[in-house]
Amino acid sequence: MNLEIINIGDELLIGQVVNTNASYIALQLNKIGINVSKITTIGDKGKDIETALDLALQNADSVLITGGLGPTKDDITKSVLAHYFNTTLMEDSKTLEKVRNYFLQRGLPLTETNRRQALLPQNANIIDNKYGTAAAMCFEKNGKLVFSLPGVPFEMKEIMPEVLKILQEHYRLSFIEHKTLLVSGIGESFLSDIIESWEDALADFIHLAYLPSAGLIRLRLSAYGDDKDLITKELNKQIDKLLPVIKDYFIGFEQNNISQAIAERLMKLNLTLSTAESCTGGNIAHLLTLNAGISSIFKGSVVAYSNEVKQQVLGVKADILQRFGAVSEQTAIAMAKGIISLLRTDYAIATTGIAGPSGGTAEKPVGTIWICVCDSNNHILTANPFFPTNRENFIERASNEAMRLLLKLMENNGH
Amino acid sequence: MNLEIINIGDELLIGQVVNTNASYIALQLNKIGINVSKITTIGDKGKDIETALDLALQNADSVLITGGLGPTKDDITKSVLAHYFNTTLMEDSKTLEKVRNYFLQRGLPLTETNRRQALLPQNANIIDNKYGTAAAMCFEKNGKLVFSLPGVPFEMKEIMPEVLKILQEHYRLSFIEHKTLLVSGIGESFLSDIIESWEDALADFIHLAYLPSAGLIRLRLSAYGDDKDLITKELNKQIDKLLPVIKDYFIGFEQNNISQAIAERLMKLNLTLSTAESCTGGNIAHLLTLNAGISSIFKGSVVAYSNEVKQQVLGVKADILQRFGAVSEQTAIAMAKGIISLLRTDYAIATTGIAGPSGGTAEKPVGTIWICVCDSNNHILTANPFFPTNRENFIERASNEAMRLLLKLMENNGH
Numbered sequence: 001m002n003l004e005i006i007n008i009g010d011e012l013l014i015g016q017v018v019n020t021n022a023s024y025i026a027l028q029l030n031k032i033g034i035n036v037s038k039i040t041t042i043g044d045k046g047k048d049i050e051t052a053l054d055l056a057l058q059n060a061d062s063v064l065i066t067g068g069l070g071p072t073k074d075d076i077t078k079s080v081l082a083h084y085f086n087t088t089l090m091e092d093s094k095t096l097e098k099v100r101n102y103f104l105q106r107g108l109p110l111t112e113t114n115r116r117q118a119l120l121p122q123n124a125n126i127i128d129n130k131y132g133t134a135a136a137m138c139f140e141k142n143g144k145l146v147f148s149l150p151g152v153p154f155e156m157k158e159i160m161p162e163v164l165k166i167l168q169e170h171y172r173l174s175f176i177e178h179k180t181l182l183v184s185g186i187g188e189s190f191l192s193d194i195i196e197s198w199e200d201a202l203a204d205f206i207h208l209a210y211l212p213s214a215g216l217i218r219l220r221l222s223a224y225g226d227d228k229d230l231i232t233k234e235l236n237k238q239i240d241k242l243l244p245v246i247k248d249y250f251i252g253f254e255q256n257n258i259s260q261a262i263a264e265r266l267m268k269l270n271l272t273l274s275t276a277e278s279c280t281g282g283n284i285a286h287l288l289t290l291n292a293g294i295s296s297i298f299k300g301s302v303v304a305y306s307n308e309v310k311q312q313v314l315g316v317k318a319d320i321l322q323r324f325g326a327v328s329e330q331t332a333i334a335m336a337k338g339i340i341s342l343l344r345t346d347y348a349i350a351t352t353g354i355a356g357p358s359g360g361t362a363e364k365p366v367g368t369i370w371i372c373v374c375d376s377n378n379h380i381l382t383a384n385p386f387f388p389t390n391r392e393n394f395i396e397r398a399s400n401e402a403m404r405l406l407l408k409l410m411e412n413n414g415h
Numbered sequence: 416m417n418l419e420i421i422n423i424g425d426e427l428l429i430g431q432v433v434n435t436n437a438s439y440i441a442l443q444l445n446k447i448g449i450n451v452s453k454i455t456t457i458g459d460k461g462k463d464i465e466t467a468l469d470l471a472l473q474n475a476d477s478v479l480i481t482g483g484l485g486p487t488k489d490d491i492t493k494s495v496l497a498h499y500f501n502t503t504l505m506e507d508s509k510t511l512e513k514v515r516n517y518f519l520q521r522g523l524p525l526t527e528t529n530r531r532q533a534l535l536p537q538n539a540n541i542i543d544n545k546y547g548t549a550a551a552m553c554f555e556k557n558g559k560l561v562f563s564l565p566g567v568p569f570e571m572k573e574i575m576p577e578v579l580k581i582l583q584e585h586y587r588l589s590f591i592e593h594k595t596l597l598v599s600g601i602g603e604s605f606l607s608d609i610i611e612s613w614e615d616a617l618a619d620f621i622h623l624a625y626l627p628s629a630g631l632i633r634l635r636l637s638a639y640g641d642d643k644d645l646i647t648k649e650l651n652k653q654i655d656k657l658l659p660v661i662k663d664y665f666i667g668f669e670q671n672n673i674s675q676a677i678a679e680r681l682m683k684l685n686l687t688l689s690t691a692e693s694c695t696g697g698n699i700a701h702l703l704t705l706n707a708g709i710s711s712i713f714k715g716s717v718v719a720y721s722n723e724v725k726q727q728v729l730g731v732k733a734d735i736l737q738r739f740g741a742v743s744e745q746t747a748i749a750m751a752k753g754i755i756s757l758l759r760t761d762y763a764i765a766t767t768g769i770a771g772p773s774g775g776t777a778e779k780p781v782g783t784i785w786i787c788v789c790d791s792n793n794h795i796l797t798a799n800p801f802f803p804t805n806r807e808n809f810i811e812r813a814s815n816e817a818m819r820l821l822l823k824l825m826e827n828n829g830h
Contacts, residue, residue: 013451015441016626026430036428041454072607113604154808192487211431281704282697285718289696301718303700309715393569
């Protein structure tokens with residue numbers, strides 16, 4: 001079963017908004033065995049919407065549209081779809097009540113513009129939007145379902161479970177199972193080389209995808225078919241074969257990133273963590289705190305962007321900063337020891353480096369970083385990778401590498 | 416002049432990678448007056464690539480493809496394009512040398528897999544990739560240019576300036592000018608209402624786009640045409656008319672987010688900043704430190720995820736935490752005062768709230784937040800917005816709202 005996604009919005013074509021909806025929707029659909037065959041992004045133009053919908057209905061079994069459902073003039077999806085499916089817009093009293101309440105709760109009046117949100121196509125199945133005023137819709141044409149969802153990401157996310165339910169009921173889906181292995185510390189091509197013979201011997205119904213991001217690779221194995229038991233058995237067999245080959249780089253199953261791996265492991269063991277961040281600027285703390293429930297084990301962080309803070313809050317000695325510099329192994333160690341004794345945690349991570357674009361020297365160019373991780377028993381690991389890239393990518397890679405080093409220390413400790 | 420983007424990669428269709436390339440490329444193209452008419456995302460399948468390319472060449476003047484240029488087996492773009500443009504792949508000795516050096520510098524061997532990166536189509540114009548081994552290519556067909564770029568974002572970003580140069584030389588482009596106004600503290604529909612009569616009176620060659628994200632709206636005005644002076648004059652005239660209407664919400668021109676507005680303003684005035692973050696978990700520090708050069712004015716942050724850290728590092732009194740709770744106006748004030756005296760900065764931001772999904776109570780449900788901003792002269796502003804949404808969105812909106820409150824205090828101070 002193939003589905004095409006159509007994302008509507010001038011903001012996507014002029015590049016001021018990143019299309020995070022497409023990946024979120026594709027991930028959800030994949031999990032229930034729906035293959036996304038194409039994603040098309042177009043502007044808020046009636047003709048483009050109709051052409052894209054024509055094409056998608058020719059090639060796919062179902063279509064999911066996002067965007068263009070707001071109350072402002074540039075949003076035309078609803079009226080274009082009403083025309084496409086030969087119906088008219090009518091004010092829906094139940095929806096009007098909902099829209100009125102939405103603004104009432106926020107102490108705001110119901111304007112004429114917002115009242116338009118209650119105008120809905122007569123032949124569409126309406127899906128409730130808990131977080132916003134734009135109702136989602138489901139049309140049917142020749143047995144194919146066409147969904148229209150709001151483009152605001154968190155509104156769309158709330159509506160997706162209902163969309164998945166409708167899709168599962170309407171289509172007979174073949175079984176699909178995924179296993180994702182998070183791998184770190186090896187480049188894509190080297191990983192490909194060491195698993196080549198294993199990959200070549202995979203059965204036809206198993207597909208392997210490399211999903212690299214800054215310093216990480218997710219290996220995704222997907223098995224399709226009708227015999228659930230056969231698929232699961234073969235998938236597990238292949239994973240058992242793969243694990244010994246990648247054991248030096250394997251971090252965990254079904255984890256999107258290292259912060260999730262750390263969060264899950266520490267929460268299970270009830271061990272606490274703190275970070276002292278210079279060049280990563282709070283990003284490690286940010287990544288860790290995206291994990292729900294982490295407040296039980298993550299005590300906090302000191303972002304020490306200036307030497308003053310390194311000295312006064314983390315207790316890094318002026319002598320160390322002077323002799324070795326702020327970006328040095330000695331400073332990284334002093335920062336890690338400083339934060340672990342300040343916040344009294346079981347583990348700590350410290351980073352100091354030069355994110356650029358300025359601030360580099362011949363001896364310590366932009367991209368230089370020192371990382372130190374330590375535990376409350378004074379075990380220490382340091383690393384000095386080099387990420388000569390742009391500022392944003394440097395921060396991302398440095399954060400991942402620092403968290404990877406923590407996992408290494410935890411493994412050394414049997415955690 | 417219209418261009419279509421084709422992003423190739425199974426990882427985009429199964430949703431494990433967000434397509435950030437499309438928006439980056441679209442933004443760059445827009446700036447030189449190229450209109451992106453469509454973005455198509457497809458998998459690593461030869462037939463899909465050829466079909467997408469056929470369609471794009473029918474409808475657009477130029478095509479830009481990303482992805483599928485890696486050395487692994489799933490990457491087939493290069494050979495598909497060689498076939499499409501009736502040419503063959505040959506090993507290029509200069510590129511081979513570059514690939515060899517790339518691995519040599521990193522202390523790695525040149526494997527057979529990586530050697531394949533030096534195979535290039537004979538009739539393509541090769542564009543150098545500074546950061547990776549996948550060369551970018553430019554083909555020409557019936558006067559239309561087709562670019563193929565690597566999908567790794569920071570490699571693609573390094574190559575784009577050269578692509579823009581080639582496009583500018585090849586096509587005669589009509590002039591385009593954009594002005595973006597960052598607006599905060601008002602919903603999209605309310606903004607639309609107050610600027611309606613201004614919007615209705617805009618000239619035909621000026622297009623307005625609303626670009627909302629968490630708690631922010633960017634208003635983008637784009638003017639197209641051949642008479643550069645006329646366009647610039649009319650654009651400025653319209654902005655002069657608009658500013659008084661939106662003055663309560665206007666933050667700045669050409670700024671993507673509030674952290675950039677804060678960074679620019681503080682750096683100009685040489686005023687320092689610190690943050691004390693509970694529920695935002697370091698995200699404000701992270702957003703601030705994405706701005707290059709901010710180390711001159713951002714001293715650091717204490718992420719106080721536990722009460723212990725609030726007390727011991729920020730000096731929040733146990734009595735306050737007990738009487739009012741960690742999520743209270745009093746605690747937010749004590750945190751802000753604590754960080755400003757600890758790091759001795761001119762300004763400080765503090766946040767404390769319940770990001771969820773758990774931890775809420777009847778009195779303080781998930782989504783509750785207290786924000787305090789203060790300056791070194793003991794001026795204080797607090798706010799208590801409510802963001803009943805998911806964890807990630809809560810953190811984003813809370814961070815933006817806290818930074819917005821800081822801008823308000825700075826404005827009160829004439830900064």
